[in-house]
Amino acid sequence: MTENQFESTVVVEISPQTEELVESEMAGETDELKRETKALIEALKRRAQAEAESAGTLTRETYLNAVRQAREALEGEKLIERDRLERSFAVVQEEAEKNWHLLLKEISEFGDRLQNAAKAAWEAFNAPRPES
Template identity: 80%
Template structure:
C-alpha cells in the first residue's frame, strides 16, 4: 500500500507495510483517514530510519539495533520539538496581532462614540438655542 504525504514543499510517496496498515487500522479504528494515513507514514519513517541507522552502524547486533532505534527516536522527537516551537511561535504572533487589532478596533469604536456624543450635544444645543421672536 502506498500513501501520499502531501505538504506545502513537496510530495512524498510512502510505502506502507501490511503490518503497519493492520496495526494502525486496528488501533485507530475511530479516527479519520487523514489521522490514520499520517500515523502510517510516521511509523514507516521510524522503521526506515531505524533500519538505516542500524545498517550504517555495520554489524547488526542487538546493541547496535537498540542504539539505532534510540537515535532515530531522539532525532524524530527533536524534529517534533522544532515543529512544536514553530507552531507555538506562530500562535504567539497571531495572538499578538489579534490583540493589537482588538485594541485598534476598540479605539476606533471609542472615537466613533465620542463623535456621536459630540454630534448629539451639538444637535441638542442647536435645538435648545434661543430663537429670535418674530
C-alpha cells in the first residue's frame, strides 16, 4: 500500500430485521456477500431516513420516495447477482455438456475395443486346430 492509499473500515450496526431478511433471502451465499448486502441495506435505510428528516418532517410522500429509492437500489443489486448466477450456471452447463460428450466418446471407444476383443476371441476359438 502506498502512502496515498488507505483503506477505511466502517462499523455498521445491523438491525435484527435486516439480519433476518438477508439470511433468509440469501441462504447459500457467501458470508462476504451477505455482510456487504446487510451493510448496503442499513446504509440505504439510514440515507432514506436522513433524506426524509432533512425535508423537515417525515411526510408519507417523502417516506414512500425514500423507500422506493432503496427498493430500486436493492433490485439493481439483485439484477447484478442474478446475471452473475446465470453466467455461472451457463459455465457449469457448458462444462457438463463437454464432459458428457467426452464420456460418450470414451464409452463408444470402449465399445469398439470390446467388439474387437470379442471378434479376436471368436476367431481364435474357431481357428483350425492341428489334428492330434
